[in-house]
Amino acid sequence: MQLQNAKQRFEAKGVKLAAISYDSPMILKDFADRHRIEFPLLADQDSKVIRSFHVFNAQADGMTKGMAHPGFVYIDAQGIIRETYFEAKYTDRFTPNNVMGKLFPELAADVRENIEAPHLQLTLTQSDRTVVSGNRITLAAEIELPPGVHVYSPGVAGYKPIQLVLHPSGKIQLSPVNYPSSKVLYLEAIKEQVPVFEGKFRITQDVTLPFSKAGDGFRAVFSADKKISITGELLYQACDDTTCYRPTSVPVKWELTVRPLDLHRSPESIRHK
Numbered sequence: 001m002q003l004q005n006a007k008q009r010f011e012a013k014g015v016k017l018a019a020i021s022y023d024s025p026m027i028l029k030d031f032a033d034r035h036r037i038e039f040p041l042l043a044d045q046d047s048k049v050i051r052s053f054h055v056f057n058a059q060a061d062g063m064t065k066g067m068a069h070p071g072f073v074y075i076d077a078q079g080i081i082r083e084t085y086f087e088a089k090y091t092d093r094f095t096p097n098n099v100m101g102k103l104f105p106e107l108a109a110d111v112r113e114n115i116e117a118p119h120l121q122l123t124l125t126q127s128d129r130t131v132v133s134g135n136r137i138t139l140a141a142e143i144e145l146p147p148g149v150h151v152y153s154p155g156v157a158g159y160k161p162i163q164l165v166l167h168p169s170g171k172i173q174l175s176p177v178n179y180p181s182s183k184v185l186y187l188e189a190i191k192e193q194v195p196v197f198e199g200k201f202r203i204t205q206d207v208t209l210p211f212s213k214a215g216d217g218f219r220a221v222f223s224a225d226k227k228i229s230i231t232g233e234l235l236y237q238a239c240d241d242t243t244c245y246r247p248t249s250v251p252v253k254w255e256l257t258v259r260p261l262d263l264h265r266s267p268e269s270i271r272h273k
Contacts, residue, residue, distance in 0.1 A: 015074075015103075017096075020044050022066040026270040034264065055086065064090060072099045091134040092208055097127040098138050105202065117250045119238035120145050130257045136175075136208040139166075139254050141234055143201055150196040151236045153182035159194060159237070160247050164203045166232035175206035203234075209258065230254045 018040040021028055025043040032041055042049060050056045050068035057069050070093050071086030083103065085094045111129045115122040121144040128137045141164055145151065152159040164177050180202065182195040207230060230253065237247040265271065 020049055022047055027266045030266045092210060093134050094136050095128050098136055101127045101138050118248050119245055124252055126254050130259055131209055132259050132261055133209055136206055138204050138206050140202050140204040145198055149238050149240050150185060150198045151238055153195040153197055154179055156195055162236035164234055166230060168230050173208040173210050178204045226258050228256050228258060
């Protein structure tokens with residue numbers, strides 16, 4: 001389902017989606033038929049293609065031997081590799097929607113929710129609403145300030161900067177928060193230059209639901225769907241040309257449905273021996 005949704009969103013930008021696997025053509029065909037996958041799947045049984053892209057996982061053994069480091073390669077119409085998205089762990093994976101949001105931010109959100117907040121408009125978005133263990137997704141706070149109002153950017157000295165602070169459960173892994181480039185504002189009253197945000201901007205943070213131990217992988221396969229919440233707060237102090245308002249903390253929350261892994265296997269006659 002994630003791949004099918006991503007196919008539609010990538011096609012909206014004229015980007016073609018394809019996948020490479022070390023599996024045999026028959027196993028790939030069985031997988032594609034079950035999941036109704038319509039984009040090309042390449043059976044790379046001798047790992048020549050993944051070696052040519054320098055993504056061969058030399059440390060993989062057992063059932064993962066011969067596989068690539070899972071990830072995405074963005075190739076433009078001229079055949080030039082423009083971006084790559086890979087994780088160090090085999091079990092951790094960018095979702096297609098996550099990659100779509102990094103390449104084309106205007107198509108980033110799978111979920112949107114408007115939040116009441118003083119002195120600004122706040123919308124929470126997330127690249128995916130449904131995940132499996134190992135997925136990496138993007139959470140975002142989209143902010144719009146009225147004309148003449150600004151907030152201070154992280155790194156400012158002597159002022160309270162805007163901050164997105166998440167309070168996840170023990171299983172969630174947090175990547176660093178990404179803030180946009182700030183602009184320098186000259187404060188005439190005190191003859192000082194400060195870095196600020198104005199107008200519309202996005203603060204994003206990637207989170208991963210990992211396999212923290214062997215038992216998690218077993219539970220991910222056999223457990224039913226479950227809901228988890230990722231909570232936090234947006235801290236900021238809004239100011240205009242004459243007034244700096246009181247520092248504010250706005251609660252934020254994103255909800256995810258965690259699905260079990262697909263247990264279905266290919267027919268025994270075409271399985272790896």
